[in-house]
Amino acid sequence: xxxxxxxxxxxxxxxxxxxxxxxxxxxxxxxxxxxxxxxxxxxxxxxxxxxxxxxxxxxxxxxxxxxxxxxxxxxxxxxxxxxxxxxxxxxxxxxxxxxxxxxxxxxxxxxxxxxxxxxxxxxxxxxxxxxxxxxxxxxxxxxxxxxxxxxxxxxxxxxxxxx
Amino acid sequence: xxxxxxxxxxxxxxxxxxxxxxxxxxxxxxxxxxxxxxxxxxxxxxxxxxxxxxxxxxxxxxxxxxxxxxxxxxxxxxxxxxxxxxxxxxxxxxxxxxxxxxxxxxxxxxxxxxxxxxxxxxxxxxxxxxxxxxxxxxxxxxxxxxxxxxxxxxxxxxxxxxxxxxxxxxxxxxxxxxxxxxxxxxxxxxxxxxxxxxxxxxxxxxxxxxxxxxxxxxxxxxxxxxxxxxxxxxxxxxxxxxxxxxxxxxxxxxxxxxxxxxxxxxxxxxxxxxxxxxxxxxxxxxxxxxxxxxxxxxxxxxxxxxxxxxxxxxxxxxxxxxxxxxxxxxxxxxxxxxxxxxxxxxxxxxxxxxxxxxxxxxxxxxxxxxxxxxxxxxxxxxxxxxxxxxxxxxxxxxxxxxxxxxxxxxxxxxxxxxxxxxxxxxxxxxx
Numbered sequence: 001x002x003x004x005x006x007x008x009x010x011x012x013x014x015x016x017x018x019x020x021x022x023x024x025x026x027x028x029x030x031x032x033x034x035x036x037x038x039x040x041x042x043x044x045x046x047x048x049x050x051x052x053x054x055x056x057x058x059x060x061x062x063x064x065x066x067x068x069x070x071x072x073x074x075x076x077x078x079x080x081x082x083x084x085x086x087x088x089x090x091x092x093x094x095x096x097x098x099x100x101x102x103x104x105x106x107x108x109x110x111x112x113x114x115x116x117x118x119x120x121x122x123x124x125x126x127x128x129x130x131x132x133x134x135x136x137x138x139x140x141x142x143x144x145x146x147x148x149x150x151x152x153x154x155x156x157x158x159x160x161x162x163x
Numbered sequence: 164x165x166x167x168x169x170x171x172x173x174x175x176x177x178x179x180x181x182x183x184x185x186x187x188x189x190x191x192x193x194x195x196x197x198x199x200x201x202x203x204x205x206x207x208x209x210x211x212x213x214x215x216x217x218x219x220x221x222x223x224x225x226x227x228x229x230x231x232x233x234x235x236x237x238x239x240x241x242x243x244x245x246x247x248x249x250x251x252x253x254x255x256x257x258x259x260x261x262x263x264x265x266x267x268x269x270x271x272x273x274x275x276x277x278x279x280x281x282x283x284x285x286x287x288x289x290x291x292x293x294x295x296x297x298x299x300x301x302x303x304x305x306x307x308x309x310x311x312x313x314x315x316x317x318x319x320x321x322x323x324x325x326x327x328x329x330x331x332x333x334x335x336x337x338x339x340x341x342x343x344x345x346x347x348x349x350x351x352x353x354x355x356x357x358x359x360x361x362x363x364x365x366x367x368x369x370x371x372x373x374x375x376x377x378x379x380x381x382x383x384x385x386x387x388x389x390x391x392x393x394x395x396x397x398x399x400x401x402x403x404x405x406x407x408x409x410x411x412x413x414x415x416x417x418x419x420x421x422x423x424x425x426x427x428x429x430x431x432x433x434x435x436x437x438x439x440x441x442x443x444x445x446x447x448x449x450x451x452x453x454x455x456x457x458x459x460x461x462x463x464x465x466x467x468x469x470x471x472x473x474x475x476x477x478x479x480x481x482x483x484x485x486x487x488x489x490x491x492x493x494x495x496x497x498x499x500x501x502x503x504x505x506x507x508x509x510x511x512x513x514x515x516x517x518x519x520x521x522x523x524x525x526x527x528x529x530x531x532x533x534x535x536x537x538x539x540x541x542x543x544x545x546x547x548x549x550x551x552x553x554x555x556x557x558x559x560x561x562x563x564x565x566x567x568x569x570x571x572x573x574x575x576x577x578x579x580x581x582x583x584x585x586x587x588x589x590x591x592x593x594x
Contacts, residue, residue, distance in 0.1 A: 056291075056387055057441035086218070088265045092293065113218070113545035113565065116514040120494065124516070127496045129442035129463055146463055148439045 026094045026103040030111030031082050036121040039080060040136055047161035049079045050122070050134040055092045056085070057130040063149045064100035070149070070158070071105055077161060083109040084118075084130060137161065212241050212255040215568035219273035219547045222249075222561040222571070224554045226282060230571060231309065233258065233276035233286050234563075235268045240288045242276060242309050249561075249571030258286040259303045259315035265291050267298060267325060270497060270548040271389040271443050277329045277371075279337065284309050285371040287318070289325050297344055298325040304371055318365070319377060323348055326445075328390045329371075332398040337367040338420070340390050340402050343379050358407040360386040362427065364400075364420055380427045381418065383407040389445030393502070395419055396454045401479075402427065403448035403458050413437045415446050415460045417479045429456075429479030433471070435464030447509075449502040457530050458482070459498040459509055470495045470511055474530050488524070488533070489513060495522075501551035503558040508574050510539065510549045510560055518542070521549045521562060523574055539574065542566050 039050060051067065053060035071079050081102065083093040090109055097103050112118060119126040122134050123144040135143045135157045145153045209216035217234035224230055230245045232252070243255035258274075267273060267289040274288040284305040289298040299322050301315040318324065323344035330338045343363035350357035361379035368375075384390075385405040392402050399420050406416040408431060418429030432446075446460035456475045462468060471485040489495025493513035501508045507530050510523040520541040524533040542564040550561040551574075558574040 054441070054443075056443070058386055059439045059441055086269070115545070116494070116496075116512070116519050117516075120514055120516055125468075125491070125494055127442070127444060127461065127463075127494050129440050129444065131440070146440055 026097045026107050028083060028090055028093070028107050028109030031108035031118070032110075032112040033114070033117055033121070035108065036118075036134070040140070040142075043078045043080075043136070044140065045138055047077050047138050048134075048136040049077055050082060050136070051079065052082045052084050052122075052130060052132040052134075054084045054130050055089050055096060059148055060131045061096060063131065064096060064102060066149050068101040071102065074158060074161075077158070080106045080108065083107065084115075084128070085110065086113075135161075210236060212236055212239070212243075212257075213568075214243065214252065214255075214563055215565065217241075217563065218268045219270065220561070220563040220569050221273055221275050222550065222552050223276045223278045224552070225278040225284070226280065230554075231276050231278060231284060232569065233274040233288075235261075235266045235274050235288060238262075238266065240266065240274045240286055240303070240315075242284060242286055242305070242312070244309055245571075248559075249569055252569075256305075256309055256312065258305070258312040259288060259301060261288060261290040261301075263290040263299050263301075264293055267291060269443070271387070271445055272298075272326050275327060275329055277331055277337065279331055279370050280335060281370060282306070282308065283370045284312075285329065285337070286312060287327050287329065288315070289327060291325070292322060297322045300324045300327045300341055302371060318374060319343075321345075324363070325386075326388070326390055328392050328402075330392045330394060330400050332394055332400070334398055335368070336398075337371050338392070338400040339365045339367070339374060340392060340400070342384050342386055342390065342404070344386070346379050346382050357382075358411065359383045362390065362402065362404055364402075364424065364427070366424065376424050380420075380425070381406075381416075384416075385413055385441075387441045387443050391446050391448040391458075393448045393450040393456075395450055395456075396452070401429070401448060401450060401456060403432075403446045403460075405442075405445060405460075406431075411438045413440065413464075414462075415458065417448060417456055417458055417475065417482075419478060430475070430481070432458055432460065432473055432475075432482045433462075433485045434466060435462040435485075436466040437462055437464030444497065447498055447500040449500040449507060451502045451507065451529055452505060453529065455529055457500055457502065457507060459488075459500045459511075461496060461498070470498050472500075472509065472530065483530075488536070489522070490536075497548040499549050499551045501553060501558050503553040504556040504576065506558070506576055508551055508558045509533070510551055510574075512546075512549060519546050519564075521560060523560065525574065525576070539572055540564075540567075540570060 133145045214220045216236045220232045220234045238261045240259040241255035242258045243252040245252045277285045286303045291298045300318040303312040303315040305312045324341045327341040342360040344360045347357045361382040362384045363379045365374035365377040388405040390404045401419040403417045415432040418427035444461045449457045470489040473482040475482045496512045498511035507526040521539045522536040523539045526533045545565040547563040560572045
């Protein structure tokens, strides 16, 4: 169960890269314990959006084009996508990301089945409901939003974070 | 990346890779992700036909007292039985091999197993095709005590069904319910907006060989949460699920199948004011011997957030005021509810940042008062949802964890009995 195909996915990715696969193919970096803090560290001083989604979450899929629009309009924001599915759904996730025109964003995929811990690290009260978006200001202030991208909390944060 | 590629090209793919090796680098993006690494190693690969290698394990007790589990590893659904209440399992039998895509095997949607009164076993699973989150529910049967299973057959021709649940009534009828997107697809073809899925019900009088009904009885269920089911006193099934009310209000619905199988009759549990979201976090239903419907659910609405309990004594026309349980500081989740031998039991998960614990409470007065929550089991790794199952009048926690494997732990009814009956570290007690 537990992530057995991860190495094979990595292997396939590596071989594709060597074979000169098109740059549009999405690669998912492993998102595990400590990744949320690591992302915050890497993006310290810049507004960061970490968006969690799943291929089995219809509202997540419906708003992928909205995210593509946001990414193209708000270049000053660092936007990172995290796919919360298991390995065996990653090909589906990849095709959704590519179709929505989001493959130029940094993509992560859950690489640890201890999902409670991954949720907890982003928000102690998060129980995995999706879509889920963590908004981290340039000053490090964290706001988390469960629900669609048109939530006023997200829109207001974008306005404050700038273009 | 270069290192990883070289290792792979050298043909040492089977060598256990460290988490660092697994991190694929990329030239894309200006961000500084090249050095990002996962701090904790991913769990070791496990692909054996054993419950501990599965994401989920669904239990049922057969008439001969054996405990059966259904679980999936890779593209196979297995059934395994235990003669000692889950301490040891015989070699698992392949019940089905999925050909139509990935098997749904997470806390919410998972392979199921039902033991029928005549000794037959029925295993179901949902396979999701490559390009869709729709699925096909398939059923395999065994009539030789689980030694072999028939070829799996789809419950419905065509795709669009997930989140199946089965329930055997005392009169021998087997009920099935599932979330069904046929109406949603029809609406989509004519360009109409359609919220969610529908809830469909079928029934079998030949031990699951064929099902009648199979119609969508109520449209606009949510589409990513489990359905829960329990039998009412008259043997008819009652179902609980998350539903889309109005344009986009997500709350819970509990309804009973009418005697003619044509309607689902019940009502809304609460008004939590929760709009769009996919919690992957369905309710649990239990019905007591007096016919009261009890339900537990998770919500993250504006009106209330957390785990809640309510009951209806008028067939779902009205529900009691939602009563919160669980420690909000520990993200309580995935509650299960069971009525057994005159008592109500509820169990749920909590997480403190390191350890996932299963807590449980008992009510001896049909949900009015509950005992103090007690930790029944815990783990520091990945785990399935907690399930409650009744056997010979006793209540058990059924729980699969990556670290400890599968466990069946009795929830004692009496405080005095707790010390002798509980194998858990801490027993559930009364007042």
